[in-house]
Amino acid sequence: MTTAREDASRLVDLLRRERTAMADFLVALADFDLRRRWVLLGHRSLFEFLRRELRLSAGAAQYRKTAAELIQKYPEVEAALRKGDLCLSSVIELAKVLTSENAAEVLPRFFGLSSRDAAFVAASIRPVENPPRRDFVVTPARASASPPEAASDPAGSLLFRAPEPLTVESSPAPYVASPAPPPIDRPKVKPLDATRANATRSGAASGPSRVRRLRRRTQPRRRPSLLRRNGAATSPRRSGAPSGSATTVAARGPSRGAVHGAHRRRGAGGAAVRGSSGQAWRG
Secondary structure, eight states: OOOHHHHHHHHHHHHHHHHHHHHHHHHHHHHHHHTTHHHHTTOSSHHHHHHHTSOOOHHHHHHHHHHHHHHHHOHHHHHHHHHTSSOGGGHHHHHHHOOTTTHHHHGGGGTTOOHHHHHHHHHHHSOOSSOOOOOOOOOEEOOSSOOHHHHHOTTOOOEEOOOOOOOOOOOOOOOOOOOOOOOOOOOOOOOOOHHHHHHHHHHHHHHHHHHHHHHHHHSOOOOOOHHHHTTOOOOHHHHOOOOSOHHHHHHHOSOHHHHHHHHHHSOTTOOOEEOTTSOEEOO
């Protein structure tokens, strides 16, 4: 198992090899460009050769093309790239300001700089010629009454202000009424007469009663309980037996519940059922 120090040493060695391989590639590319070998391969420029043959991106091809051109003119650039002092991304800005007279002085200023920092250094060494300019046209206007400060100024003072846009007063456009929408063909509704109105009301009134009748038909019938089937005595309310004293029950006769119970208990022949008062009740 390797230690962290051993891994770091291996990375340093690999980085050194990468820089050496990059420098060797740029030296070989500079010689390839110097002899214009890309013409024999049917390419119009070294940039096109790098893009099509080596399949580099536009940025990578431009960096390597510029570095190969600098190596052809300034051998010290190749040594700086091999040592790792000069970054490949800053060679484009270096090529703008590097000359044979200032090479010993300007080249060390780009060591260890990124492309953004190299652009600032290049601008400080050689300012941009004919930078883009933007002209603003301002129309001076004299004030109608000179302010007190302008009275002491012998040459007079000018008040600068932006020109005001011209406003053209126009009469309002005459009012034009919009055309009326076309009439909508709607169906005519005929009111109900007295006969149809009464039939409708009677049908609406008989509706709930019909629902109740249907509900009675669909609901299951209640079966008599086990006690009622065996003839056991139940409470007066549940069995339908008349309540009260014997005289009152005899005078009142069988209750409605008792009659209904008799209807359930009677056979197919329809036998008569007598109450406590001796009166015969038939279903």
